[in-house]
Amino acid sequence: MTPAQLKFLKIVTKEKYFAENSKILLALSGGKDSMTLFNWLYELRAKLHIELGIAHINHGLRPESDFEEQALRKMASDLEIPIFVDRFTGEFTEQKAREFRYHFFEKIMIAENYDVLLTAHHQGDVVETVLMRQITGRPLRSLQGIADCQPFAKGQLIRPLLKFTKEELDAAVFYEDSTNQGVDYFRNRIRNQLIPELTKENPQFSQAISDLSSEIKMALTVINQRISELEIIDKKISYHKFISQTKELQHFILQAFFAQYPEIKVSKKKFEEILHIIRRPQQYSAQLNKDFQFVKTKDYFYIEKRRIITPSLEILSENPNDASFMEVYLPLEGRLEIRKRQPGDQILINGHHKKLRKFFIDNHVPLQARESPLIFVEKKLYAIVGVACSDLSKALKNDKIRRILWVKPSIGEEINDARKKS
Numbered sequence: 001m002t003p004a005q006l007k008f009l010k011i012v013t014k015e016k017y018f019a020e021n022s023k024i025l026l027a028l029s030g031g032k033d034s035m036t037l038f039n040w041l042y043e044l045r046a047k048l049h050i051e052l053g054i055a056h057i058n059h060g061l062r063p064e065s066d067f068e069e070q071a072l073r074k075m076a077s078d079l080e081i082p083i084f085v086d087r088f089t090g091e092f093t094e095q096k097a098r099e100f101r102y103h104f105f106e107k108i109m110i111a112e113n114y115d116v117l118l119t120a121h122h123q124g125d126v127v128e129t130v131l132m133r134q135i136t137g138r139p140l141r142s143l144q145g146i147a148d149c150q151p152f153a154k155g156q157l158i159r160p161l162l163k164f165t166k167e168e169l170d171a172a173v174f175y176e177d178s179t180n181q182g183v184d185y186f187r188n189r190i191r192n193q194l195i196p197e198l199t200k201e202n203p204q205f206s207q208a209i210s211d212l213s214s215e216i217k218m219a220l221t222v223i224n225q226r227i228s229e230l231e232i233i234d235k236k237i238s239y240h241k242f243i244s245q246t247k248e249l250q251h252f253i254l255q256a257f258f259a260q261y262p263e264i265k266v267s268k269k270k271f272e273e274i275l276h277i278i279r280r281p282q283q284y285s286a287q288l289n290k291d292f293q294f295v296k297t298k299d300y301f302y303i304e305k306r307r308i309i310t311p312s313l314e315i316l317s318e319n320p321n322d323a324s325f326m327e328v329y330l331p332l333e334g335r336l337e338i339r340k341r342q343p344g345d346q347i348l349i350n351g352h353h354k355k356l357r358k359f360f361i362d363n364h365v366p367l368q369a370r371e372s373p374l375i376f377v378e379k380k381l382y383a384i385v386g387v388a389c390s391d392l393s394k395a396l397k398n399d400k401i402r403r404i405l406w407v408k409p410s411i412g413e414e415i416n417d418a419r420k421k422s
Helices: 003-015 032-048 065-079 094-112 123-135 140-144 186-201 205-227 239-243 247-259 268-279 356-362 417-421
Strands: 022-027 050-058 083-087 116-118 149-152 155-158 236-238 284-287 292-296 300-305 307-316 326-331 336-339 346-349 352-355 374-377 380-384 402-416
Touching: 003 032, 022 032, 022 094, 032 050, 050 065, 050 094, 065 083, 083 094, 094 149, 123 140, 123 186, 123 205, 140 205, 140 247, 186 205, 205 247, 236 239, 239 247, 239 268, 239 300, 247 268, 268 284, 268 292, 326 374, 326 380, 346 356, 346 380, 352 356
Parallel strands: 022 050, 022 116, 050 083, 116 155
Antiparallel strands: 149 155, 236 300, 284 292, 292 300, 307 402, 326 402, 336 374, 346 352, 374 380
16 A cells, blocks of 8 residues: 555545445546546445445547547446446536536436545645635635535535645546646636746745645634524524624624525625625615525524515505504595605605605614505605505694595515516
């Protein structure tokens, strides 16, 4: 057993990556890193008590791609190892190719009952990833590098080579992707241009970046321990507990909060805007993307599936003698309009015109009630149903020439966008 292979066995055993009789699916590109991982696993499969299978994507970008696929198929056949192959289709980008790969891996894991997906990311990949994220302005949390273990496809995605340098990988037979030597893609420019230049300044540059990533991970572990002490119920964070933290910790709490929703991309500007809003006492609601909205009440803030609220209204012209109905006094003549709130709407209250937004904030009106229907006559606001009547309505109370409506809001069915489209 080589020193590198012994190191691999110690790491896998110490971290308890595989349970006994685990079914392991290895993402095998054919490069030196994944071929090394395959060799080590194949030789240690009896000792580790694992069942091994491999998955390969033919990206079709090079003339050699088909030859390499056939070579891997033959190797798998000779060694009696199951192999699953798919071919990338569509316009190639790094992001699309990655999504294609992992969708394929997930499909195979579920269909063939694999417990673990292994990828051959090593220390060099960590350094490249950290630099890419730093250059593109990602937050500190993302500079932890690459996780060695995370949930995936009802099992686990494990990267057991993260503590290995490229030089420790020892596969004798592998297939070099010539495009890796170019500069057409961002990662390749980092690998082939930036890192070599920085290594001239510091021969231990890659190790330094790896160490920095590890320190960031440790620091965030401490922060996460503090976050776990907060009152978090169903992913809702207590506003009062949040405000009692230092501003520095608030920043990291909000980062961790958004990290729960990888499908939501929040720019740095938007992040700072939301942080500012949370620190203010007012309630707030805003759309983050087509599927999610951010909500802040007087007690909690949270993210929820975007809803379309259809307000409905019971209107009676005779007194129902029911306290749940609001009595609204209106002019006898004039065009009646009932609609939802629009920017710039105002209400006359206590002799002053107030924009509805300010009126709601000043009176701590719950967010849901802010969607209540408005009653206008000749474009003048007489009532916010279930919330308040304006001075215009109150002035008509003792007027003999007026009409009365008894109204009660009832929130109709809440439909998320996905259901509406279907």
